[in-house]
Amino acid sequence: MSEGSGRNSDKExxxxxxxxxxxxxxxxxxxxxxxxxxxxxxxxxxNLLSGLTTLKKKLATLWNRLNGN
Known part of the structure; x- marks a missing residue:
């Protein structure tokens, strides 16, 4: 994730x-x-699956926001 945080655009x-x-x-x-x-x-x-599911939902939400969905 740190690699992407320094990029110039939301698309990247x-x-x-x-x-x-x-x-x-x-x-x-x-x-x-x-x-x-x-x-x-x-x-x-x-326990691990629950945490992973939460992470995936957060990533999907962020991706959708960055893509205007």
Missing amino acids: FANFINIALGSSNEAENQLILAKDLDYIEENDYQ
């Missing part, structure tokens, strides 16, 4: 937000895999 910053959203989707897939392979407990999975 929105692109970095979009990349962060993609990365958060990848993180969610890895989280699901960790749970399925019993690397993490269900309670930890739920």
